Amino acid sequence: MNGISVKNLKVWFGSGKDRIDAVKDATFDVPKGESFGLVGESGSGKSTILRAITELAPNWSGAIHVAGKTLDHTRDNEFYKTLQMVFQDPYASLHPRHSVDQVLSETLYLHGFDNIEKRIVTLLDDVGLGPSFRFRYPHQLSGGQRQRVAIARALAPEPSFLLLDEPTSALDVSVQAEILNLLTDLRAEHGLTYLMVSHDLAVVGHMCSRIAVMQLGEIVEVMTAEDMRAMRPSHPYTKHLLEASIGYSREAAADIVA
Numbered sequence: 001m002n003g004i005s006v007k008n009l010k011v012w013f014g015s016g017k018d019r020i021d022a023v024k025d026a027t028f029d030v031p032k033g034e035s036f037g038l039v040g041e042s043g044s045g046k047s048t049i050l051r052a053i054t055e056l057a058p059n060w061s062g063a064i065h066v067a068g069k070t071l072d073h074t075r076d077n078e079f080y081k082t083l084q085m086v087f088q089d090p091y092a093s094l095h096p097r098h099s100v101d102q103v104l105s106e107t108l109y110l111h112g113f114d115n116i117e118k119r120i121v122t123l124l125d126d127v128g129l130g131p132s133f134r135f136r137y138p139h140q141l142s143g144g145q146r147q148r149v150a151i152a153r154a155l156a157p158e159p160s161f162l163l164l165d166e167p168t169s170a171l172d173v174s175v176q177a178e179i180l181n182l183l184t185d186l187r188a189e190h191g192l193t194y195l196m197v198s199h200d201l202a203v204v205g206h207m208c209s210r211i212a213v214m215q216l217g218e219i220v221e222v223m224t225a226e227d228m229r230a231m232r233p234s235h236p237y238t239k240h241l242l243e244a245s246i247g248y249s250r251e252a253a254a255d256i257v258a
Ligand SMILES: Nc1ncnc2c1ncn2[C@@H]1O[C@H](COP(=O)(O)OP(=O)(O)OP(=O)(O)O)[C@@H](O)[C@H]1O
Pocket: 013, 014, 020, 021, 022, 040, 041, 042, 043, 044, 045, 046, 047, 048, 049, 199
């Protein structure tokens, strides 16, 4: 399969009596071009799945395939040319003393691109930032602008896959919709495949066509966005999640993704 395929994934931290089994058994497929969501309560293992795919969480077993390749425990430049990750906190993910220009040119240089000047201007334009942002430092940017720079950095190697780890949850509500709309547009323009983690059902219901529901390290159900919006869960835990979010999600969905 040329998308992302995860089979019987187990991920753990620590060992012996301190071992935490963060992901106990996860299986799902994300065909190329799809936007697939992972939802569940805090600590259910959503981010850990993304971290295993990128080898940030190195203790895993099972099988992971990306773009037809079976992953082992090494990730080379070629892998990061295919797949990039956008993190939750744009304050933590950008080096405070690196200008936007440095951030983007280093990534482009690392991936062997030429025409770096031209590409930086194009990348900034892609994420809705004008050329005047090029020589700014993170402290001179708002949260939303920082996340746009982080997205530009992720797009720099021209990947096919983006792993999005709660990409808007650290941002003001007023900015969340802008970033979600930007991500939607970028997926269409660049033919990207998304694997997106969120605890916000309104956000994944809007952004993703299918959603895996996680509880205590396991996927209890994979549902379509249509079934999620129509409140048609098959698993009791999903029902609980949907009911818990109902008051919130009606208003939030209107606010965030309008
Ligand atoms: N580096 C780590 N060392 C030890 N335990 C960890 C580490 N990272 C995550 N965990 C544990 O693994 C479990 C799953 O965490 P994970 O961050 O994947 O959950 P999550 O569903 O993404 O939650 P959240 O939405 O709060 O980020 C939790 O029990 C967490 O405490």
